Amino acid sequence: MKFFIDTANLDQIKEAQDLGVLDGVTTNPSLMAKEGIKGKNNILKHYVDICNIVDGDVSAEVIATDFEGMVKEGEELSELHNQIVVKVPMIKEGVKAIKYFSDRGIRTNCTLVFSAGQALLAAKAGATYVSPFIGRLDDISTDGLELISDIRLIYDNYDFDTQILAASVRHTMHVIHCAKIGADVMTGPLSSIEGLLKHPLTDSGLKQFLEDYKKGN
Ligand code: E4P
Numbered sequence: 001m002k003f004f005i006d007t008a009n010l011d012q013i014k015e016a017q018d019l020g021v022l023d024g025v026t027t028n029p030s031l032m033a034k035e036g037i038k039g040k041n042n043i044l045k046h047y048v049d050i051c052n053i054v055d056g057d058v059s060a061e062v063i064a065t066d067f068e069g070m071v072k073e074g075e076e077l078s079e080l081h082n083q084i085v086v087k088v089p090m091i092k093e094g095v096k097a098i099k100y101f102s103d104r105g106i107r108t109n110c111t112l113v114f115s116a117g118q119a120l121l122a123a124k125a126g127a128t129y130v131s132p133f134i135g136r137l138d139d140i141s142t143d144g145l146e147l148i149s150d151i152r153l154i155y156d157n158y159d160f161d162t163q164i165l166a167a168s169v170r171h172t173m174h175v176i177h178c179a180k181i182g183a184d185v186m187t188g189p190l191s192s193i194e195g196l197l198k199h200p201l202t203d204s205g206l207k208q209f210l211e212d213y214k215k216g217n
Helices: 010-019 029-034 040-053 067-080 092-103 116-125 134-139 144-158 172-181 190-197 200-216
Strands: 002-006 024-026 057-061 084-089 108-113 129-132 163-166 185-188
Touching: 002 010, 002 190, 010 040, 010 190, 024 185, 040 057, 040 067, 057 108, 067 084, 067 092, 084 092, 092 108, 092 116, 108 116, 116 129, 116 144, 129 144, 134 144, 134 172, 144 163, 144 172, 172 185, 172 190, 185 190
Parallel strands: 002 024, 002 185, 024 057, 057 084, 084 108, 108 129, 129 163, 163 185
Antiparallel strands: none
């Protein structure tokens, strides 16, 4: 299972990268705005800065919602760095753009996916990744993990190459359930990755080991 971090914060990306388990980064316009990154040139530079920190894929989202605009922006983004994956929303024009990019070897992440039907369309169009937003479904009393299971079943039925990128992950149990279901990737905040470290028996066990060592030395 690949671990992506869902942030545009360079310090958090460095921290996750230093842990040695990071496989990539996802961003979106809201995450860029949260870091105060504004204006086209600053945004493009920020993507390159992120690519220079991590070894894996970095999703960069198009802003246009028409086919021609998405193609123009996506081509520009993909030329920025070979780690860039063009993030395209699950709308009609987006499906056309994903197919266009797929035919030209440009990798895509189909974002804002909330149903199995949308995920099936994204795979048919040739998306590299599909991003079902599990946290946002949970927020409206709908089981986000059930959607991941449904997509896994559908993709396995037909051997689709599209990777399931469980997005809008909020906490460690989302990560663990996604791993059990067989999501290919998860993207979440740094806390969802570092939280996996924690267990009180590890802490008390280590404390005891160190105390016993001191007694004998
Ligand atoms: C996915 O790529 C999105 O950036 C993200 O996971 C959205 O998460 P949120 O629902 O926590 O905003």
